[in-house]
Amino acid sequence: MPATENKGLLVFFYICIAVFSVICLVPFVLAVSGSLSTESRIAAEGYSFWPRGFSLETYQFLFGSKAEQIIRAYSMSLVVTVLGTLTAVLVTTAYAYVISVKGFRLKNVFAFFAYFTMLFSGGTLPWYLLSTKYYHLGDTLLGLFIPYVLSVFLMFLMANYFRSIPHEIVESAQIDGAGHLRIFFSIMIPLGRVGLVTISLFYALQFWNDFYLPLMLVTDQELYTIQYLMYNMMANIQFLASGNAAHVGGAIIAPPLETAKMAMTCLTVLPIAILYPFLQSFFVKGIIVGSVKG
Amino acid sequence: MNKKKGWISLLLSAVFLLSACSQGNNESANSGNVGSTGGEETTPSSTADSTKDNATLAPAKLKIVLYGDESNRMKELAKTEFYDVVKKEINAEVEFQFLPWTEYGGGKTDLMLSTGEDFATYTDTNYMVKSVAKGLYADLTPYVAALPDLSKNVDEASFTAFQLSGKQYAIPVGNKPNSAEFYSVLVRQDLLEEVGMTQVTSLAELEAFYDKVHAVHPELVGYAGTDARRMLLYDYTDQNLYWQNDFIALDESVQDDKIISWFETEEFKAYSNLMRGWYDKGIIPKYAATNVPQLQSDWNSGKAMIWAGTAARPFEGAATISQAVPDAKLVNYFLGTGRPKISRGTYSTAFFVSAAAKDPERYLMFFNLLQKNQELYDLFAYGIEGTDYTLDANGRLTKITTDSLIPDWLLMNKNFIRFDNTVPDDFIADYKAWDDGAIISKGAGFNFDNTPVKNEETKLNGVLTEYLAPIGSGFSDYETAFPKALERLKAAGIDKYIAEYQKQFSEWYAKQSK
CATH class of the missing domain: 3.40.190.10 (Periplasmic binding protein-like II)
Known part of the structure; x- marks a missing residue:
C-alpha cells in the first residue's frame, strides 16, 4: 500500500508544481507573443497568448535602429559576466579556504568580518563615495563587477563545502610537503568542483541580471550592459508617462512601441533561458552538498 | 608550524583581495585617461584658437547632467562640435552625462550632490527647496552678471521663481508661451x-x-x-x-x-x-x-x-x-x-550648480551660451545645418536625423524656435500670441518650505493616492467615498498643513506687495 500512497502524493506534487510552473510561464509567453505581434493590433486588442497578426517587424525595427547599441550592450554583459564570475569565484573560494582551513588561529575573526557585513552595511552613500572617490570605479569596466566579487552568503556556502572535504586528504598532502597554495589549487579546487560550479552559476546570474552597478557607476554608453539598457528605457517611459514630467516643462517624448518593450525583454531573457536547463542540476546539487556536512 | 600556516593563509587571502582592489585602481586610472583622450582628439586646434579669444579665462571643466536617453548623434556632437564651441566661447571642457529619468530630483542626483561632485543639471522648485535646505546647491547670486544674453532672452519673472530668500539658486532656461497649461x-x-x-x-x-x-x-x-x-x-x-x-x-x-x-x-x-x-x-x-x-x-x-x-x-x-x-x-x-x-512664468526648467562646483561662474557662462543667439541655439537644439537639418527660404526646419540633442523642450525659446514645414503659419501666429493677456500667478515665485509639516505631507500624499485621486478622476463616487476620504485627510493632518502653508504664503505675499 505505501507504494500507491507515495504515488498518489507524487502525482499531487507534480500537479502543484505544474500549476506553479504555468503561472510562472504566463508572463513570459505573453512577452514572446507580444514581441511577435503587430503594434496596431496590440494597441487595439491587447495581449494574447498567440501573437496577433504574426510579424517580425519589431525585431527588424530594433535591430535596424538600435542594433549597434544592443550588440554592444550584449557583449558588455557577456564580458562583465565572464570576468566578474571568474574574479568573484577566485576571491570567494580563497576567502572560503582561509576561514575553513584547520589550525588557522584568526579564521574566526575573518569569518566574523564577513558575517558582520551581512548584518550591517554602511549604506548607499558611503558605498558610492568609496567606489567613486577612493577606488575610482566610476565609468570603468571594473566598476561593473568589482563591488560584487565577494558575496558573503556564497562564501560561507563554499567554506561549508570545503569543510566537507575529509581533512585526511589535506593532512597527507601536508606530509608530502604541499603548502597552502598547492593544497588550494591542487586539492581544494578540484575536489570542490560541484560547489564551485554552483557559486559560479549564482555569480553569473547576478552579474548578468545586474543593472544597479551601471546605474550608479557608469555614464559612458560604451559600458552599458543589456540590463541597464532595458532599465534605462523602461525608467524613462514610466517617468514620462507618470505625469511627473509636467514639473520639468511638460516634455513629450514618444515612448517606444509596446511590442518593442516585449522584444527587448525577450532578448534579455533569452541567453539565461537557454542556459538554465543545462545547468540547473548543479544548483540543486551544490546547495544540498554544501549544506550537509561529512 | 601552525603559526606559519596561519600567516601564509592570511597572506594568501590578503593577496587575493588586494590584487582585486589594486587592479581596480590601476585600470580605472588608465581607462579614465582613455576616456578623456577620446574627448581631446579634436582639441589641439581649438585650444589654440580659444587661448587667443579667451586669454583671461583659465581652463575649466564642466559636467552637465541631462536626463533621458543619449542619442548616438548627441554622443558624437558632445565630443566634437559642442565641445569645440564651448571651448572656444568660454574656454571650458564640457562633458554631458545622461541619467535615466528615475534619477531626476533624487536617486543618483542626490548621491552625486551629497558626495560633493562638481556638476550642474536641471531642477524644479520643489527639488530646489529641498536641496537648498540641505545646502546642496551653490548660491548663484554673485554670478548672475555672467548671463548677459540669457537674461535678455529669458523672462525676468522666471528668475524670481528660482529665488529663495532673495538668493538665486537656479538659472531658468527657455522662454515659451506656457500660460494655461492643461486648461x-x-x-x-x-x-x-x-x-x-x-x-x-x-x-x-x-x-x-x-x-x-x-x-x-x-x-x-x-x-x-x-x-x-x-x-x-x-x-x-x-x-x-x-x-x-x-x-x-x-x-x-x-x-x-x-x-x-x-x-x-x-x-x-x-x-x-x-x-x-x-x-x-x-x-x-x-x-x-x-x-x-x-x-x-x-x-x-x-x-x-x-x-x-x-x-x-x-x-x-x-x-x-x-x-x-x-x-x-x-x-x-x-x-x-x-x-x-x-x-507660472515662461521658463522650461532651470539649471542649478552643485555646491561643490569649483567654478560656478563658468557654469553660468555655459547656460548663457544655451540661450545666447540663433546660431548657438540652432547648434544645440538641432545640430549642424546640412548634416542634421536643412532650412528652407522661410527658415522652416527639416530634420535629417531624428536623434534628439540637448532636449528641445528644455531650450525652447520663442525668440529662436524653428518650426517644420508641417506647422501652418496661422498656428505659429497663434502660438506666439498665446500668452497675450495672460497673467502671472500670484503664487509664482513662492516656494513652500515643507520641513515643519514633513510628516503630514507624507501621510497626505498617501491619502491622496489611495482615496482622493480615485474620487477626483471619477473612479469612485463622491457621495459614497468622500466622507471616509475626508476623515483620512483630517487624520493625516490636512488642517495643520493648510495652516502652515497659509502662514508662509501670507508672509511671503505681504513682502511681495510692499
Whole structure:
C-alpha cells in the first residue's frame, strides 16, 4: 500500500508544481507573443497568448535602429559576466579556504568580518563615495563587477563545502610537503568542483541580471550592459508617462512601441533561458552538498 | 608550524583581495585617461584658437547632467562640435552625462550632490527647496552678471521663481508661451471634422463630439488622462483656480493671499461628479485607474480623442501621432471664455550648480551660451545645418536625423524656435500670441518650505493616492467615498498643513506687495 500512497502524493506534487510552473510561464509567453505581434493590433486588442497578426517587424525595427547599441550592450554583459564570475569565484573560494582551513588561529575573526557585513552595511552613500572617490570605479569596466566579487552568503556556502572535504586528504598532502597554495589549487579546487560550479552559476546570474552597478557607476554608453539598457528605457517611459514630467516643462517624448518593450525583454531573457536547463542540476546539487556536512 | 600556516593563509587571502582592489585602481586610472583622450582628439586646434579669444579665462571643466536617453548623434556632437564651441566661447571642457529619468530630483542626483561632485543639471522648485535646505546647491547670486544674453532672452519673472530668500539658486532656461497649461482641451480636429463638427466651445459640445466619434470608432478612448480639473474649470466654478500642488489652489480672480484647500471645497465635489459622469459614459477608459502609462501610449498611437492641451502640444504632439495616423490634426479649445490665462512664468526648467562646483561662474557662462543667439541655439537644439537639418527660404526646419540633442523642450525659446514645414503659419501666429493677456500667478515665485509639516505631507500624499485621486478622476463616487476620504485627510493632518502653508504664503505675499 505505501507504494500507491507515495504515488498518489507524487502525482499531487507534480500537479502543484505544474500549476506553479504555468503561472510562472504566463508572463513570459505573453512577452514572446507580444514581441511577435503587430503594434496596431496590440494597441487595439491587447495581449494574447498567440501573437496577433504574426510579424517580425519589431525585431527588424530594433535591430535596424538600435542594433549597434544592443550588440554592444550584449557583449558588455557577456564580458562583465565572464570576468566578474571568474574574479568573484577566485576571491570567494580563497576567502572560503582561509576561514575553513584547520589550525588557522584568526579564521574566526575573518569569518566574523564577513558575517558582520551581512548584518550591517554602511549604506548607499558611503558605498558610492568609496567606489567613486577612493577606488575610482566610476565609468570603468571594473566598476561593473568589482563591488560584487565577494558575496558573503556564497562564501560561507563554499567554506561549508570545503569543510566537507575529509581533512585526511589535506593532512597527507601536508606530509608530502604541499603548502597552502598547492593544497588550494591542487586539492581544494578540484575536489570542490560541484560547489564551485554552483557559486559560479549564482555569480553569473547576478552579474548578468545586474543593472544597479551601471546605474550608479557608469555614464559612458560604451559600458552599458543589456540590463541597464532595458532599465534605462523602461525608467524613462514610466517617468514620462507618470505625469511627473509636467514639473520639468511638460516634455513629450514618444515612448517606444509596446511590442518593442516585449522584444527587448525577450532578448534579455533569452541567453539565461537557454542556459538554465543545462545547468540547473548543479544548483540543486551544490546547495544540498554544501549544506550537509561529512 | 601552525603559526606559519596561519600567516601564509592570511597572506594568501590578503593577496587575493588586494590584487582585486589594486587592479581596480590601476585600470580605472588608465581607462579614465582613455576616456578623456577620446574627448581631446579634436582639441589641439581649438585650444589654440580659444587661448587667443579667451586669454583671461583659465581652463575649466564642466559636467552637465541631462536626463533621458543619449542619442548616438548627441554622443558624437558632445565630443566634437559642442565641445569645440564651448571651448572656444568660454574656454571650458564640457562633458554631458545622461541619467535615466528615475534619477531626476533624487536617486543618483542626490548621491552625486551629497558626495560633493562638481556638476550642474536641471531642477524644479520643489527639488530646489529641498536641496537648498540641505545646502546642496551653490548660491548663484554673485554670478548672475555672467548671463548677459540669457537674461535678455529669458523672462525676468522666471528668475524670481528660482529665488529663495532673495538668493538665486537656479538659472531658468527657455522662454515659451506656457500660460494655461492643461486648461485647454486638445482635440483631434481630424475626428471632429469627420463627424461633421467644426469646433468645441463647451462641455456639451465636447460630449457630443465624444458620442459621435464613439458611434463611428468604438475602439477609440475618449480622454487619455485622469485629471481634467483645469479644462473643466468653466463648468464647475466661477473662480479662476490655479493649483499650487495637489492640495492647494489659489483663486487668481481676486487679489488676496487666501489659499484654498481644494479637496474640501464644493468645487471639488462638483468636479468629481462631472468626472464620475465621464467615467460612467466611458470617456475615461476603465483601465485608466490602474494603467496610467497606457493612456499616454493610447494618445501617442492615435487611440484617443482628446488630451489636456498646452500652447505647444498641437505641434509637439502631432509629430508623434502622425506616425500612427498620418492625417491627424490637433487643435486647442477652451470650454468657456472670459477668464485670463494663468502662467507660472515662461521658463522650461532651470539649471542649478552643485555646491561643490569649483567654478560656478563658468557654469553660468555655459547656460548663457544655451540661450545666447540663433546660431548657438540652432547648434544645440538641432545640430549642424546640412548634416542634421536643412532650412528652407522661410527658415522652416527639416530634420535629417531624428536623434534628439540637448532636449528641445528644455531650450525652447520663442525668440529662436524653428518650426517644420508641417506647422501652418496661422498656428505659429497663434502660438506666439498665446500668452497675450495672460497673467502671472500670484503664487509664482513662492516656494513652500515643507520641513515643519514633513510628516503630514507624507501621510497626505498617501491619502491622496489611495482615496482622493480615485474620487477626483471619477473612479469612485463622491457621495459614497468622500466622507471616509475626508476623515483620512483630517487624520493625516490636512488642517495643520493648510495652516502652515497659509502662514508662509501670507508672509511671503505681504513682502511681495510692499
